[in-house]
Amino acid sequence: MILFSTLVSRRRLAVSNITLEMKQEAYQTLRVIKETFAARHWFPGTSGNLSVRVGDILDGQFQFAITASGKDKSVHTPEDYLLVDEAGVPTEQTGLKPSAETLIHCEIYKQTGCGAIFHVHTVFNSLVSERYGDLGTVPIQGVELIKAFNIWEENARIEVPIVPNFAHIPSIVPHVSEKLNPTIPGILLRNHGIYAWGANSFEAKRHLEAFEFLFEYVYRMELLKATSL
Secondary structure: OHHHHHHHHHHHHHHHOOOHHHHHHHHHHHHHHHHHHHHOOOOOOOOOEEEEEEEEEEOOEEEEEEEEOOOOOOOOOOOOEEEEEOOOOEOOOOOOOEOOOHHHHHHHHHHHOOOEEEEEOOHHHHHHHHHOOOOOEEEEEOOHHHHHHOOOOOOOEEEEEEEOOOOOHHHOHHHHHHHOOOOOOEEEEOOOEEEEEEOOHHHHHHHHHHHHHHHHHHHHHHHHHHHOO
16 A cells, blocks of 8 residues: 555656646647658658657656647647657546557657657658568668767668567567667667657757668668669
């Protein structure tokens, strides 16, 4: 009984630490990022999802703002975002549904302690994830944009993890836990899209942009090699 009371008290403390201003700032951050990525056509249909952690992680408990499910991300409405907890459950009364892939965000926050996670579907990230899917990683070497991940070695090589994609989202989560590499701030779902994260929204955006450049580079280099044979 004492243990249960302690858990309830900690959860209430985590919730009470979130102010209206913090929530509004998170929503505004997501709005700006959403508009930027939508202009690049990175949200075909209603695909993709964005989240920003609100407040600290306290005893494994935290909240984050995330895009609502099924929304057209090329427009802005009062129903674009909601707050959820570390289990992906809305923390306020709402008729909105969090993104179907919220559980993946939950796991990445738990594993990395990051501050923001951005997920987009593009042709290039889907193509390279399928091309290297059986290998399990996308190998990239000697490309300048690797420095965006604070990797400064000469002729640096990275391998971006790829995990299988399932319609049943909870089945993906263990694969994310297993393959996540703390030195590489991104993970690909095979033939689906990239999740990129960072300490804050600025860093997550930088990482995502770098991944997208690198995936296009890998694809075009493969094409160039094939056509020059």
